[in-house]
Amino acid sequence: MTDPHIVRAFAPTGVLRASINLGNPILANRGPDGQPVGVSIDLAQAFAERLGVALELVVFDAAGKSVEAVADERADIGFFAIDPVRGAQIAFTDGYVHIEGAYLVRDASPLRDNAEVDRAGTRVTVGKGSAYDLYLTRELKQAEIVRAPTSPTVVKTFLEQGLDVAAGVKQQLEADAGRHPGLRLLPGRFMVIRQAMGCPKSRGEAAARVLGDFVEAMKAQCFVADALRRHGIEGASVAPATII
Structure with missing residues (x-):
């Protein structure tokens, strides 16, 4: 140059x-x-x-x-x-x-599909200001968004506050699920x-x-x-x- x-x-x-x-x-x-x-x-x-x-x-x-x-x-x-x-x-x-965006839930969660997340009473945590935050803020009409300080703290916030869904980078959520028994990813992705x-x-x-x-x-x-x-x-x- x-x-x-x-x-x-x-x-x-x-x-x-x-x-x-x-x-x-x-x-x-x-x-x-x-x-x-x-x-x-x-x-x-x-x-x-x-x-x-x-x-x-x-x-x-x-x-x-x-x-x-x-x-x-x-x-x-x-x-x-x-x-x-x-x-x-x-x-x-x-x-x-x-990069794929995915949802993480507890094994006992009734949620089985990405389309089931946007329901009244469902609390979804995302990293504040992340692409997932911006996207879900536009797309979710009934579920409540709870913002974690950063994307790496999403699962920690999800567990500590007893929330329903964690949203973020699929690979990060997979790694977190491996460290915390009793968690699973919903199949597929909710965004690319x-x-x-x-x-x-x-x-x-x-x-x-x-x-x-x-x-x-x-x-x-x-x-x-x-x-x-x-x-x-x-x-x-x-x-x-x-x-x-």
């Missing part, structure tokens, strides 16, 4: 500040040394190299905080689920990874989340196009697929290429 205008648009402070959400284990985790590792970190590093600038990771424990950092321009890029509410301030690329990169809309349409082209190149070159494999991520799929 040699266009100085594009470089300044993405790195006005001289470094590329990437907002990283550790609340989604498919995209980012802490490695053995405590440092963030994952698909989103790999993509951030590759984009910084393309711009020819240093990378600074701005790390958060919840999606909502990560989104706010980019919307407020405390970070230059981020990794988010595409959502129209977030799109008011953030320019999204197309998706690079698709398109994980994308994004930057503040104020950086301009040219910058947004450059970021979008970068994501498409990373998918086409198998960078995303290789990163998922390298980090041992299962249950997520590379998003299809965008036809322009």
